Amino acid sequence: MLKDAVKQLDNLRKKRGEYTGDVAWYGITVRMHIVERRIKRLTREAINE
Secondary structure: OOOHHHHHHHHHHHHHHHHOOOOHHHHHHHHHHHHHHHHHHHHHHHHHH
């Protein structure tokens, strides 16, 4: 699950590099923040187990 989230973040990062339009760039940035929060949460849960 954590690997999937990291892969998703990496893909979003690549995609963000391809876009120059403000709206698309902003939307991808927001999705990246959501995925980053998920990675932090999953990491915390893994440490607590």
